[in-house]
Amino acid sequence: MTATPRLLALATALPPHRVTQAETLATARAVFAPRMRDFDRLAPVFPNTAIETRHICMPLEWYLQPRGWPERMAAFQDRALELLEQAAAAALERARLRPGDVDAIVCACTTGISTPSLEALLLERMGFRPDTVRLPVFGLGCAGGVLGLARAAMAARAMPGRTVLFLVVELCTLAFRPGEATPTNVVASALFADGAAAALVCLDDDGDGPRLLGSAEHTWPGTREVMGWRVEDDGLGVIFRQDIPDIIRSRFRGVTDAFLTREGLALAQVAGLVCHPGGTKVLLAVEEVMAPLGDGLGDAWAVLRDCGNMSAASVMFVLERRLAGGATGLQLMTALGPGFTAGLMLVEV
Secondary structure (H helix, E strand, C coil): CCCCEEEEEEEEECCCEEEEHHHHHHHHHHHHHHHCCCHHHHCCHHHHCCCCEEEECCCHHHHHCCCCHHHHHHHHHHHHHHHHHHHHHHHHHHHCCCHHHCCEEEEECCCCCCCCCHHHHHHHHHCCCCCCEEEEECCCHHHHHHHHHHHHHHHHHHCCCCEEEEEEEEEHHHHCCCCCCCHHHHHHHHHECEEEEEEEEEECCCCCCCEEEEEEEEECCCCCCCEEEEEECCEEEEEECCCHHHHHHHHHHHHHHHHHHHCCCCHHHCCEEEECCCCHHHHHHHHHHHCCCCCCHHHHHHHHHHHCECHHHHHHHHHHHHHHCCCCCEEEEEEEECCCEEEEEEEEC
């Protein structure tokens, strides 16, 4: 039997500042309502997100002042490194490994810029070896959790006997720009949150960790403007179209079925879903097109409720819940990101 990458350990991390959705709505009302006559029409988006609480990387009052690129990226680097160190240390402890045991690091992030990249800055900070192979991945957006883990599994296959650390961090709230009083910015303020995760992967068929099997991605032609960032003078401006749930309903199942067919499987052989909780409309659309498979969506709803949309990190929180809850069998990880791209991966527990 060909050796298969296994998940040795998984850990997540949240920033210390916790806010309720009621607090977020009150803040958004104070910021936007004086300049938006239709704010009250948009306000129901906050309770309709199904989010109750979320964690943000800076104190709430920090977001209320104008911030330029230097301030935003300084905050990004400091807070991202803190969260990555916390998640990586917890994953290493669970795997009973030390930083010096890691041979390669894959790091996915799309909400900030750092050069040297984040994992390079972690080398001395955490005691990783100077010869650690590094792969920073930028631009995958919400799909980065699935596709980043898939890249880590590919690295493990290419480096038999070596240990690969996958890191993902997204500080979505740093894109909140109080000067932009637009419906899109209001919706973003209702959804986005911050978080990080770390996973250790190794090519090993003798272990007992979940097996990381096939993966795939599909970028639909003509959908480049569906989701992404705009570069503005004071930071990143969010782009997402309202027809994302419609795209899921019309196109996602075909891509999923084609992937499973290539893996020699049918949907009936999949035990559960590990789905990125992009929002209520996204989850409802996935539930509709993936029926009758629905086991695991409860974990996605729970992560959305407790943590909000943390972009690429979210799906790792869902995977953590699935594993902690005793899920068994084939789990299909899914996420959608800029491109417009679907990321897919099979995990056997």
